[in-house]
C-alpha cells in the first residue's frame with residue numbers, strides 16, 4: 001500500500017490557523033501513515049496568500065460548492081468599534097484567496113495521485129460535513145468548505161479528523 005494521504009497542515013501541528021494556532025491530532029492512524037512516509041501536508045488558506053494570523057472567515061450565502069458556482073462568498077468577520085471614534089471594519093471578501101489555495105491543493109493532489117484526504121472539520125476551506133454559516137455566531141450549516149468541494153468534485157474522498165478509523169478502512173481498500 002503506497003497511496004499517499006493529504007492532511008490539513010494544522011492537524012499535523014503546523015501553526016497555520018487563522019489565530020496562529022494548530023490543532024495537532026495524535027492518532028495511531030496518522031502515526032502509521034507518518035511511519036510509511038505517506039502524508040502530504042497542505043494549508044489552502046496560506047497557499048492562497050492569506051497571512052498568519054488572519055481574520056476569521058466564513059462562507060456567506062451557502063457552502064463551498066456554492067462558492068464555485070458563484071452563488072456564495074467567503075467573508076472575514078467584521079469588527080465594530082466600541083465608541084464613535086473607533087474605526088468600523090466592514091466585511092472583506094476573500095473568496096479569490098480561498099479559491100486560489102484550493103486550486104493549488106488540487107494540483108498537489110494530481111501530482112501525487114492522491115485519492116484520500118483528512119481535512120479539518122468545520123473550516124471554511126477544509127470542512128467536509130458542516131461549516132459555519134456566515135453569521136459569525138457559531139451556527140453550523142450542512143455542507144463543505146471551498147477546498148473540500150473542489151477535491152470532491154475531482155474524485156477525492158474527504159474525511160475529517162473525527163473519522164480517522166473510517167478513513168483508514170477506506171485507505172486499505174484503495
Ligand code: SF4
Pocket residue numbers: 008009010011016017018042043044045046120123125126
Ligand atoms: Fe489551513 Fe485548512 Fe487548517 Fe484552516 S483548516 S488552517 S485552511 S489546513
